[in-house]
Amino acid sequence: MSVTRQRAATVTAVVITALVAAPGTAWAHGVSGTSDSAGGFVWLGTKHMLAGWDHLLFVGGILLLAGEMRHAAKLISLFALGHSVTLFTATVADWHVNPVLVDIVVALSLVFVGVVGLRGRPKEWAWFAAAVLAFGLAHGLGLSTRLQAIGLPSDGMIPRVLAFNIGVEIGQLVAVLGMFMLGDVLSHYIPPLRNPRLSHAALVAAGAVAAAVLAVSSGGQALRPVQAAAACGGEHGQACVAAAPTTADTQAR
Numbered sequence: 001m002s003v004t005r006q007r008a009a010t011v012t013a014v015v016i017t018a019l020v021a022a023p024g025t026a027w028a029h030g031v032s033g034t035s036d037s038a039g040g041f042v043w044l045g046t047k048h049m050l051a052g053w054d055h056l057l058f059v060g061g062i063l064l065l066a067g068e069m070r071h072a073a074k075l076i077s078l079f080a081l082g083h084s085v086t087l088f089t090a091t092v093a094d095w096h097v098n099p100v101l102v103d104i105v106v107a108l109s110l111v112f113v114g115v116v117g118l119r120g121r122p123k124e125w126a127w128f129a130a131a132v133l134a135f136g137l138a139h140g141l142g143l144s145t146r147l148q149a150i151g152l153p154s155d156g157m158i159p160r161v162l163a164f165n166i167g168v169e170i171g172q173l174v175a176v177l178g179m180f181m182l183g184d185v186l187s188h189y190i191p192p193l194r195n196p197r198l199s200h201a202a203l204v205a206a207g208a209v210a211a212a213v214l215a216v217s218s219g220g221q222a223l224r225p226v227q228a229a230a231a232c233g234g235e236h237g238q239a240c241v242a243a244a245p246t247t248a249d250t251q252a253r
Helices: 003-021 038-051 053-066 069-092 099-118 125-150 157-189 196-217 226-230 235-243 247-252
Strands: none
Touching: 038 053, 038 125, 038 157, 053 069, 053 099, 053 125, 053 157, 053 196, 069 125, 069 157, 099 125, 099 196, 125 157
């Protein structure tokens, strides 16, 4: 197994372990805070990516499958292209998508990359690259829902969205470099963490559990029409539940 895969396996295993042990707040990573300047949105994007466990694990899974840095760079670039396109388009065009459904798809992207790894490295890299791009589009929708939740003024929206996207890419680059540095150290001291199959299985488990938790905890929000999600505000659209008319309200009318 290549050194790159050993490092990625080590870091992926450690990150998943940390997430399992972390409190529930680690599973909710909305964009917190706001800013009046484009520079502030760069920082918001960086923070969000570094706190986005689902994005980081997907990138870790790509590194694990790629096997070498050059190949990994191409795949991660496709992922970045995908989430940049939908982040910008959905935010500027004011698309309202069901945030819970998007989060479930993002969680299932971890299951996908984990299953591919358990079956061995992809034989058709072109198809895998296309899947990475497609999941990048889904991740971008997730980023857009978070950015829209904090509210963006129509005046100067585009510079802020671009700044946020730049921050996301900075955060992703920092995360990748950190994965390699941390993996280099941990793989030396904890040999069992070098096993890629363990990391692939953990990715499948993490993605499946996250998707199930999101589906159950949302109270069926993932299955509601997009129009209902459009009125949502806040993380995972909890405001939709609060805004829905009750039976008493209906009778009073």
